[in-house]
Amino acid sequence: MNCGYVALIGRPNVGKSTLMNHLLGQKLSITSRKPQTTRHRILGIKTSEAGQAIFMDTPGMHSDEKRVLNRYLNKTADSTLLGVDVVVWVLDGLYWHEYDERIFKKLEAAGLPVILVVNKIDKIKDKQTAMAFFAEAKQKYPFEQIVPVSALKSTNLDVLEQQIMALLPEAEPIYPEDQITDRPERFFVAEIVREKLTRRLGDELPYAMTVEIELYEEHPDLCKIYANIWVERSSQKSIVIGKQGEMLKKIGTEARLDIEKLIGQKVYLQLWVKVKKGWSDNERALHGLGFTDTE
Ligand SMILES: Nc1nc2c(ncn2[C@@H]2O[C@H](COP(=O)(O)OP(=O)(O)OP(=O)(O)O)[C@@H](O)[C@H]2O)c(=O)[nH]1
């Protein structure tokens, strides 16, 4: 049996989290149209007859390092390259971005086997251009494989999974076969609330929004959850609450339904919106909200 760690890396919004969820056959990592949706490294464990692949979804790598939060996200993505066995580099379609040069350098330095995944092929109509792009990519870097996929439609993911498995070292599984992640449920509860906020209000709310679980109480017939939504300005607070509280109610309902699915129990969810000025630029505030390490 093969077993090992697989880093999913790439620029924001290319579909890393969608890819991990579809490889696992379970929604674990939150996704949205807005870049920088993923903020923490998220482990997704897939055990099959061939062995165990431990995927690590990472925040997108990007060049804007002006804010403390952005630097934190890049550091998290970079540090994932330490201690993994295989790297899966995800691209959105058939083109390179100027920041990709930096990714090539990081990969060269890491010296790990790399699979290039060209994602969102459901949007690519021109096969000739695709073939030319793959040939060019082979010249650019000694990729182990170049695999076109559609993460969203689960196209070619079985092939990708086989290629990944073949590159993992021979080893016994690290995690029990029924375990799919290493984070507690309350972490994913906060993430689900953040997904609903990002999907509904991503354009209006900058990255300065985060979710903190204040109370998580499991009763035999109900799980009681209080969560704080932190924003930077009182104008953003009004946006989240909406006219007569309508927006917050919608977000709360959507989140509650997903949380109930995740934990398999009825949920009472109470959301509060709170203002903390300039948190995404203040190291101490970031730490207070759980961004405590560069894992
Ligand atoms: N058409 C199409 N869209 C996709 C595909 N994979 C992902 N997407 C969409 O691309 C957007 C970004 O997907 P994510 O999975 O959140 O991207 P990400 O790379 O994790 O982004 P960050 O966490 O921000 O770095 C979402 O709107 C997805 O639905 C695909 O194969 N085809």
Ligand SMILES: [Mg+2]
């Ligand atoms: Mg993501």
